[in-house]
Amino acid sequence: MNYYFLLEDSQSFIKILPKWFEYIEFNCTRVPDISQIEKNNYVLQSGHGVTQLITRALFDTIDTIISNPGKIDHLVIVLDAESESMESRKQQVIDKINDKYNQEELDFEINIFVCNRCIETWLLGRKNLYPSYEETIDTAEYYKYFETHFRNHYNHYNIELNDPEKMLQPTDYTSPVARYHFKYFHDLCQYNNLCKKEKLKYTKSKPQIAMDKQFFKGLINRIDNTEHLLSFREFITFLRNAT
Amino acid sequence: MKIKWIEFENLESGLKIERINFFNDITLLVGLSGAGKTQILKAISYSLSLVVSNRVVLYPYCVKMGIQAGKNDYEWSYKIEPNKNMDILIDEESDYIISYEELKKNDQFVFRREKNNVKFSGYNKLPNPKKDESLLKQYSESNEFSDLIEEMKKMRSIEMDIEVHGGIKSDYFNIINSRALNLLGNSADKTDFNKFSYLPVISKIYIAKKFFKELYTEILDSIKELFDEIEDIDIVEDTKRELYILSMKVYGKTMLQDDISSGMLKTIYYIVELYTMAKNSLVLIDEFENGLGVNCIDMLSELLLSERDDLQFIITSHHPKIINSIGMDKWKIIDRKTSTVINSDYNKYGIGNSQHDAYFNLINRWEFEGKI
Incomplete structure (x- = not known):
């Protein structure tokens, strides 16, 4: 089977995903573009925040697949829900595709996955990053870092016990919820980094910690043992069935 | 003049630029920051300055370039090395000398110099050359390659910042003006603006407005297309600072x-230059998009591509809009392999195999290769 992955996230997910493919034993080899697709290959691209995914990159990608018949079996699109609901985002894409193309033209499967809020929401699924109760007491060794970097988030929502996908932003936070999820995750990593618990800085351009095998295993544990991260589970289920 | 190709080596730092070929109309150098795009432009402008400028400081470079002047193809190479025989009694000795230089015209030998030894086709013996000056400069009047020299003078490296923020000193402006008046007075042919094409933009606007009304109107119309609020442009004297400046x-x-935004000024300067540059000039622009708003970029890219098809442009850019508006077939993708600056055409680089826009292709290719 040959796959064409088109991601909305401009920086981090495109770096993370090839590693996750390895860990989940998704046995396809990456090629740079459709001209090099042969057997059990995949192409992985994103608009990089410059080319708008819906509709430019999407239509260009579908046109590319149509003009290379027989090469691609699955077009997999991964978008962020951001402030909308998963269903409505998915439907947006389906509608745009149906408006432009006839069913007959599309002789490949189109699978759409929506990150419910954004990639950092999924990453928040990793357990054991969240400060324990002892760390929040003022006599704790790294209490000062807890105060400066994580206190506000701690007061707001507990992602260890609760589903990160259901977290809303605080009422006084004026930016969109996806941005808050990024900030939460970024600050959580920073706190852990400063406590020297793990070497864990996270930025969109350097998402190294999310590429780590243990980290990925931690996320898989979360979906295997709880009802959390529904959108992540959907995506992983698809990949598991593909291998 | 058309620059066909160049090779470069900095003998001291070891930086090498492998041979890069240029297109006759426009070449867009794309690449990540630090790849070497600016170095390519500098290698060209430095080499040409050795021939057309006075008192150029010598650096230990080794260069080979192919230049087309009119119907002739020239191949010029030179090597600058440390001056080993420096005589401490002579004041003005340079640290470096041109130790090697060669010129071929249409594959035929014209001259070669090795240290003090000069062989010049058609001449038995020549006096020792100046060590710190190119033979092209020393013999710039000679018939064998006068077309080359004439053409080499037509390089315009557009360095906007200095020009745009300053004005022209009043006495300098007045000298230019009186010389222009003389030229115009003597010449029966008033329609040739070419003689003024090397002047600063402010002088060119002044002369065009006064003596070349049609050209001035063309320029103003182009400016108004972009900034329709501009009714007129003039050159006025700021008597306090003794400068001539632009007024609108x-x-x-x-x-x-x-009071005028620097982006607007820069755009006006670009437009004036594009309309008044001498025929067959070479234009080098580094980071074309700097300081320009998206409205200006659109219009200038279009002007660049359509208005003057006699000019040769070699430009660098990071901007998706520019990268997308100049087709992949005119790209040279610049990369660095240790200390060598390498270049590829888009197909050799492996892009252009899909329906996506050029920039999408390029940036995803860089991501695939782990470069970003």
Whole structure:
């Protein structure tokens, strides 16, 4: 089977995903573009925040697949829900595709996955990053870092016990919820980094910690043992069935 | 003049630029920051300055370039090395000398110099050359390659910042003006603006407005297309600072150069240059998009591509808009392999195999290769 992955996230997910493919034993080899697709290959691209995914990159990608018949079996699109609901985002894409193309033209499967809020929401699924109760007491060794970097988030929502996908932003936070999820995750990593618990800085351009095998295993544990991260589970289920 | 190709080596730092070929009309150098795009432009402008400028400081470079002047193809190479025989009694000795230089015209030997030894086709013996000057400069009057020299003078490296923020000193401006008047007075052919094409933009606007009304109207119309609020452009004297500067009439009010946005000024300068540059000039622009708003980029890219098809442009850019508006077939993708600056055409680089826009292709290719 040959796959064409088109991601909305401009920086981090495109770096993370090839590693996750390895860990989940998704046995396809990456090629740079459709001209090099042969057997059990995949192409992985994103608009990089410059080319708008819906509709430019999407239509260009579908046109590319149509003009290379027989090469691609699955077009997999991964978008962020951001402030909308998963269903409505998915439907947006389906509608745009149906408006432009006839069913007959599309002789490949189109699978759409929506990150419910954004990639950092999924990453928040990793357990054991969240400060324990002892760390929040003022006599704790790294209490000062807890105060400066994580206190506000701690007061707001507990992602260890609760589903990160259901977290809303605080009422006084004026930016969109996806941005808050990024900030939460970024600050959580920073706190852990400063406590020297793990070497864990996270930025969109350097998402190294999310590429780590243990980290990925931690996320898989979360979906295997709880009802959390529904959108992540959907995506992983698809990949598991593909291998 | 057309630059066909160049090779470069900095003998001291070890930086090498492998041979890069240029297109006759426009070459867009794309690449990540630090790849070497600016170095390529500098290698060209330095080499040409050795021939057309006075008192150029010598650096230990080794260069080979192919230049087309009119119907002739020239191949010029030179090597600059440390001056080993420096005589401490002579004041003005340079640290470096041109130790090697060669010129071929249409594959035929014209001259070669090795240290003090000069062989010049058609001449038995020549006096020792100046060690710190190119033979092309020393013999610039000779018939064998006068077309080359004439053409080499037509390089315009557009360095906007200095020009745009300053004005022209009044006495300098007045000298240019009186010389221009002389030229115009003597010449029966008033329609040739070419003689003024090397002047600063402010002088060119002044001369065009006074003596070349049609050209001035063309320029103003182009400017108005982009900034329709501009009614007129003039050159006025700031008597306090003794400078001649640009002034504009906008909605009936006068705005002086210092009040005009630098992006707007830069665009106006570009437009003036594009219309008044001498025929067959070479134009080098580094980071074309700097300081320009998206409205200006659109219009200037179009002008660049359509208005003057006699000019040769070699430009660098990071901007998706520019990268997308100049087709992949005119790209040279610049990369660095240790200390060598390498270049590829888009197909050799492996892009262009899909329906996506050029920039999408390029940036995803870089991501695939782990470069970003």
